[in-house]
Amino acid sequence: MAFPKERRRIMRTIGQRIVDALPGLDGIAEKVQPKVQEAVQGGGTPLRNALDGTWLGTPLHPALTDVPIGSWTAALVFDGLDLVSGSKRGKAVRNAADASLAFGVAGGFLAAAVGLSDWRYLSGGSRRMGVAHGLLNATALLLSTGSLAARAAGRRSAGRLLFLAGYSFAGMSAHLGGELSYGYGLRVNRNVFEKPGPDGFTPVLKEDELPEGEMRRVEVEGVGVLLSRASDGRVCAIAATCNHFSGPLEEGRREGDTVVCPWHDSRFSLCTGEVLDGPAVFPQSLYETRVRDGNIEVMEHQENAQKMVT
Ligand code: FES
Numbered sequence: 001m002a003f004p005k006e007r008r009r010i011m012r013t014i015g016q017r018i019v020d021a022l023p024g025l026d027g028i029a030e031k032v033q034p035k036v037q038e039a040v041q042g043g044g045t046p047l048r049n050a051l052d053g054t055w056l057g058t059p060l061h062p063a064l065t066d067v068p069i070g071s072w073t074a075a076l077v078f079d080g081l082d083l084v085s086g087s088k089r090g091k092a093v094r095n096a097a098d099a100s101l102a103f104g105v106a107g108g109f110l111a112a113a114v115g116l117s118d119w120r121y122l123s124g125g126s127r128r129m130g131v132a133h134g135l136l137n138a139t140a141l142l143l144s145t146g147s148l149a150a151r152a153a154g155r156r157s158a159g160r161l162l163f164l165a166g167y168s169f170a171g172m173s174a175h176l177g178g179e180l181s182y183g184y185g186l187r188v189n190r191n192v193f194e195k196p197g198p199d200g201f202t203p204v205l206k207e208d209e210l211p212e213g214e215m216r217r218v219e220v221e222g223v224g225v226l227l228s229r230a231s232d233g234r235v236c237a238i239a240a241t242c243n244h245f246s247g248p249l250e251e252g253r254r255e256g257d258t259v260v261c262p263w264h265d266s267r268f269s270l271c272t273g274e275v276l277d278g279p280a281v282f283p284q285s286l287y288e289t290r291v292r293d294g295n296i297e298v299m300e301h302q303e304n305a306q307k308m309v310t
Pocket residue numbers: 242243244245246247261262263264265266278279280
């Protein structure tokens with residue numbers, strides 16, 4: 001359904017409108033994104049999984065951003081204390097401020113590397129917003145690193161001002177990071193918005209329509225289920241929609257008892273839904289199966305139903 005232009009304008013957030021009005025962001029993305037993709041792909045599956053947070057079972061970038069945000073907030077408090085307490089506890093408070101700032105800078109570089117990796121799949125408005133988010137973060141990091149250098153050179157007042165400016169940029173950037181998650185659904189588990197499936201076993205396919213080595217997508221009660229027959233003969237069922245960015249797993253590549261998503265190569269166990277290779281970090285929703293009277297039947301998995309939001 002097409003919305004009138006005025007309505008579309010109202011539906012976009014302020015952040016989206018500002019970012020969309022900035023010239024040049026697409027140009028930057030077109031130059032940088034292929035290089036990022038090449039670098040991450042060049043590192044092979046272990047690097048991809050490390051950066052994507054597959055080993056952690058949760059997206060890595062949001063977890064890492066807590067380091068600079070927390071450390072820099074502590075540095076801001078120590079700088080404030082230093083200013084109001086004068087020379088009384090000066091040295092200890094200054095050391096604490098500098099250490100917090102340095103720890104935040106180290107965490108910021110790590111978070112930036114992982115965030116750049118997350119950005120490699122984006123397109124359109126989310127890619128533009130990712131560029132703006134990255135540029136603001138880079139500015140924050142640059143100013144904070146400059147602040148460290150100024151402090152080391154004995155120019156503490158200049159260091160405090162540089163850091164204050166950097167902290168403000170980091171705040172703006174954090175807002176755009178939130179929009180990427182909440183507005184564009186970046187790194188959100190897409191499976192949780194689907195219906196949990198039938199609450200009792202429901203026939204979906206004739207047993208002989210699923211030969212060994214095959215995968216079939218079936219629709220049941222509004223949810224797409226990927227049926228497969230495992231190498232030991234079991235009939236398995238997981239969500240057919242990839243939880244990373246909704247790729248159609250039935251069009252993916254089967255490797256043993258796993259399936260590789262056709263869009264970005266996440267690999268899942270066909271019988272447990274476990275994510276084996278990223279960029280996905282969450283397991284696929286799982287369904288119970290049984291064979292009765294020559295029919296394959298499926299029903300929701302209890303664990304599944306609990307984590308879904310619908
Ligand atoms: S949609 Fe990205 S890996 Fe499946």
